[in-house]
Amino acid sequence: MSEEMNANAGQEFREGDIVKGVAAKVEDKAVTVSIEGAPFDGIVPISELSSLHIEKASDVVSVGDELELVITKIEEENFVLSKRKVDAMKAWDKLEAQFASGESFEAEVKDVVKGGLVVDLGVRGFVPASLVEDYFVEDFEDYKGKTLRFKITELDKEKGRLILSHRAVVEEQKNSKKKQVLGGIKEGDILEGTVQRIAPFGAFIDIGGVDGLVHISQVAHEHVEDVATVLSKGQAVKVKVLSVDPSNERISLSIKDTLPGPWTNIEDRVAKGSVLKGTVKRLVSFGAFVEVLPSIEGLVHISQISHKHINTPHEVLKEGQEVEVKVLDVNEAEKRLSLSMKELQENPEKVEEFDYELPEENTGFSLSDVIGDQLKGFTNK
Numbered sequence: 307m308s309e310e311m312n313a314n315a316g317q318e319f320r321e322g323d324i325v326k327g328v329a330a331k332v333e334d335k336a337v338t339v340s341i342e343g344a345p346f347d348g349i350v351p352i353s354e355l356s357s358l359h360i361e362k363a364s365d366v367v368s369v370g371d372e373l374e375l376v377i378t379k380i381e382e383e384n385f386v387l388s389k390r391k392v393d394a395m396k397a398w399d400k401l402e403a404q405f406a407s408g409e410s411f412e413a414e415v416k417d418v419v420k421g422g423l424v425v426d427l428g429v430r431g432f433v434p435a436s437l438v439e440d441y442f443v444e445d446f447e448d449y450k451g452k453t454l455r456f457k458i459t460e461l462d463k464e465k466g467r468l469i470l471s472h473r474a475v476v477e478e479q480k481n482s483k484k485k486q487v488l489g490g491i492k493e494g495d496i497l498e499g500t501v502q503r504i505a506p507f508g509a510f511i512d513i514g515g516v517d518g519l520v521h522i523s524q525v526a527h528e529h530v531e532d533v534a535t536v537l538s539k540g541q542a543v544k545v546k547v548l549s550v551d552p553s554n555e556r557i558s559l560s561i562k563d564t565l566p567g568p569w570t571n572i573e574d575r576v577a578k579g580s581v582l583k584g585t586v587k588r589l590v591s592f593g594a595f596v597e598v599l600p601s602i603e604g605l606v607h608i609s610q611i612s613h614k615h616i617n618t619p620h621e622v623l624k625e626g627q628e629v630e631v632k633v634l635d636v637n638e639a640e641k642r643l644s645l646s647m648k649e650l651q652e653n654p655e656k657v658e659e660f661d662y663e664l665p666e667e668n669t670g671f672s673l674s675d676v677i678g679d680q681l682k683g684f685t686n687k
Contacts, residue, residue: 319344319385321377324392329371334362339373339387348385350375355389357430358416397428398463405458410475414453418446425456429468437471440480483515488552495547496564501537509537511545511559518557520545525561527568528600537561568601569641575599576643578633581650586627594619596631596645604643606631613653 319325319341327339327348337350350373352363360366367373376395379386404411413431417424423438423446425431437459438446457478460469491497491513499511499518508521525536537543548558576582576598584596584604593607606629612622623629635644 319377319380321380323377325375325377325387327373327375327387329367329369329373332364332367332369334364337363337367337373339375341385344385346383346385348375348377348387350387350389354378354387354391356426357390357394357428358424358426393428401427401429401458401461401468402463405461408457410455410457410478412453412455413470415449415451418450422446423449425470427468429466431456431468431470433470433472437469437473440473440476480515484555485552487514487516488550488555488557491547491550491557493547493549497545497547499543499545499559501539501541501543504533504537504539506533509533511543513545513557513559516555516557518545518547518559520559520561524548524559524563527562527565568599569638572602572638572643573636576602576633576636578636580633581630582633583628583630584645586623586625586629589619589623589625591618594623596629598631598643598645602643604631604633604645606645606647610634610644610646610648613648613651 325341325344325348327341329337330340330347331338335352337352337355339348339350341348350363350367352360355363355366373389374392375387375389376392377385378388378391403409413425413427415423415433416426422435423433425433433456435443435446438449454472455475456470456472457474458468459471459474460467462468497513499513501509502512502517503510506522508519509525510517511520522530522533525533530536543561544564545559545561546563548560548563550557582598584598586594587597587603588595591608593605594611595603596606597603606619608616608619611619616622629647630650631645631647632649633643634646634649635642637643
């Protein structure tokens with residue numbers, strides 16, 4: 307590219323010279339340009355107006371526009387000019403500097419083609435579909451006319467190859483925000499988040515530009531088999547920060563720790579003297595632990611299992627067995643629940659009261675007569 311633009315007036319015009327001209331006439335496929343000091347006008351074919359394909363010259367040039375052009379050919383009383391080549395020469399210098407520095411810049415998406423987007427930077431820039439976003443995009447039609455920020459990922463001036471990436475900018479912005487978030491949170495913080503992804507081992511929660519993991523054991527107070535039965539993508543949740551590892555960009559979170567515990571207000575739900583159904587969860591030498599509510603287990607002491615004497619709870623109970631229990635005592639502060647099965651059972655060893663029935667008909671004998679005759683028999687022996 308010439309160091310300076312020609313002054314035009316009073317000069318000798320040669321091929322390769324860069325001149326300034328004014329659009330005097332705009333037709334569909336060409337623009338007629340008047341050049342100050344030139345003996346005749348010049349023509350800019352539509353193919354030399356832009357690095358991109360255009361349908362009509364009027365799409366990019368209007369009468370009266372001042373244009374910077376290079377003379378590509380001098381014919382009899384006519385110049386053939388190119389705006390596209392001047393734009394490209396100026397653009398490559400700037401693009402090479404931006405590529406070397408890693409600078410990002412804004413540009414308008416001019417067209418959507420098979421496989422990606424097209425951007426006009428003085429030269430044609432191409433954005434492959436995989437470099438548009440950091441997620442899969444099915445339809446790019448809405449991107450036409452949008453202004454996005456790009457970085458150059460590949461540049462080859464000799465081959466006229468320019469590859470751009472919007473994804474690189476998005477990832478850079480996210481990484482920057484991630485570092486900012488990681489540096490601003492600490493263990494014990496309670497934060498608002500959104501469920502981003504559910505996995506068999508837990509859920510990833512977005513807490514403002516960075517994802518943290520809620521392990522399946524930290525989803526709820528009760529045991530959770532499948533996280534998807536408790537959480538859904540996009541759900542707003544409150545989480546507590548368990549740990550932060552900035553070097554590995556890992557954050558451990560808990561939803562469970564932000565929820566009321568299963569023992570909260572337990573006395574309102576499990577009243578002393580009430581009868582409940584439960585499941586035997588564990589058998590130990592001194593009794594059985596029975597779950598009467600999710601994550602609420604009470605102890606049936608071995609002495610409260612049966613009226614009969616038993617050596618171990620295993621003699622009458624098994625894990626997983628459904629039982630009915632009576633609440634003997636509730637202690638929310640100590641998270642203790644005392645239960646009894648015996649209280650709901652009849653005592654088979656209770657002494658039965660004698661119940662004598664007199665004959666309905668009068669036989670002439672009384673109870674004392676019968677007993678008296680039997681006593682006489684013993685005394686006579």
